[in-house]
Amino acid sequence: MADKIRNLEIRGARNVAIAAVKALKTVATHTKAKSPRAFVEELLEAKEVLYATRPTEPLMRNAVKWVIRGVESSRKEETRALARIVTSSSCEFLKALERSRDYIAEVGSRRINDGTVVFTHCHSSTVTHLLTKACEGGKTFRVICTETRPLFQGRITAKEMLNLNVETTLIIDSAARSFIKQADIVIVGADAISAEGNIINKIGTAAIAVHAQEARVPFYVVCELLKFDPATLCGYYESIEERNRTEIWRNAPENLVIHNPAFEIVKRDFIHGIICEEGIIPPHSVYETIVRRYPWVLA
Numbered sequence: 293m294a295d296k297i298r299n300l301e302i303r304g305a306r307n308v309a310i311a312a313v314k315a316l317k318t319v320a321t322h323t324k325a326k327s328p329r330a331f332v333e334e335l336l337e338a339k340e341v342l343y344a345t346r347p348t349e350p351l352m353r354n355a356v357k358w359v360i361r362g363v364e365s366s367r368k369e370e371t372r373a374l375a376r377i378v379t380s381s382s383c384e385f386l387k388a389l390e391r392s393r394d395y396i397a398e399v400g401s402r403r404i405n406d407g408t409v410v411f412t413h414c415h416s417s418t419v420t421h422l423l424t425k426a427c428e429g430g431k432t433f434r435v436i437c438t439e440t441r442p443l444f445q446g447r448i449t450a451k452e453m454l455n456l457n458v459e460t461t462l463i464i465d466s467a468a469r470s471f472i473k474q475a476d477i478v479i480v481g482a483d484a485i486s487a488e489g490n491i492i493n494k495i496g497t498a499a500i501a502v503h504a505q506e507a508r509v510p511f512y513v514v515c516e517l518l519k520f521d522p523a524t525l526c527g528y529y530e531s532i533e534e535r536n537r538t539e540i541w542r543n544a545p546e547n548l549v550i551h552n553p554a555f556e557i558v559k560r561d562f563i564h565g566i567i568c569e570e571g572i573i574p575p576h577s578v579y580e581t582i583v584r585r586y587p588w589v590l591a
């Protein structure tokens with residue numbers, strides 16, 4: 293599972309978190325640990341392997357933390373009983389994630405009306421779920437999506453929209469400023485949320501946010517609040533994954549410096565709202581919402 297996450301066979305923050313939780317379930321199902329202590333050590337080892345796959349995945353880290361926390365706080369003294377806790381808290385987590393995604397889609401789809409032009413970037417399963425919901429609600433809208441170099445995840449979004457019979461336009465990333473004027477709303481996903489209420493998303497998102505502000509087009513982020521990274525409270529910056537240079541140019545001259553960051557920060561000043569499991573909230577209230585709703589994330 294870790295290999296699949298690392299080589300992007302499994303991608304998108306939600307899918308990565310779901311895969312990590314399933315990996316823990318597999319560890320619990322197949323454990324040969326002879327004592328509860330040995331079982332916890334197996335889980336912690338799995339945690340390290342999963343954490344090392346991709347650096348910008350706080351939802352995955354919070355998911356793993358939630359499951360292991362259930363085991364560590366339990367008073368059960370048999371390995372089998374602890375393994376059952378992994379299974380039950382994994383199921384609980386996945387169900388909660390599903391409920392959040394549905395609520396986000398319900399709230400966010402109210403911002404789409406007949407004739408709305410939605411601008412999006414990359415491929416976020418949370419965004420496409422919201423757009424699917426709007427479509428199922430009988431709304432006729434149009435989508436403009438960027439191709440999202442270097443891995444072209446925008447094509448996944450475009451295909452999903454076409455399968456829904458939504459009129460879709462694909463543009464190159466550098467055409468964003470020219471096309472943003474046609475949009476009524478920008479909706480993007482997120483990989484991480486920081487303590488200041490900034491979000492981290494696919495490279496290219498910050499430029500779109502600037503263009504949206506210039507063109508006075510509202511810019512919304514849709515994501516589960518569990519993408520919050522508690523380490524940012526302690527002064528750490530979210531690590532930005534640097535991917536292989538060959539994704540940009542396979543046989544590039546060796547002495548050419550190539551940078552390939554997967555993500556970047558969008559400052560909260562550009563964000564009209566975060567559409568999450570609490571509804572639409574301003575970015576600066578993220579921390580209070582986490583304290584109230586997910587205090588264990590801060591532990």
Ligand code: RI2
Pocket residue numbers: 303304305306307414415416417418419445480481482483493494554
């Ligand atoms: P969901 C993706 O990253 C994109 O940046 C997308 O906006 C974000 O994950 C969130 O996706 P990558 O894993 O969780 O493709 O909404 O590098 O599916």
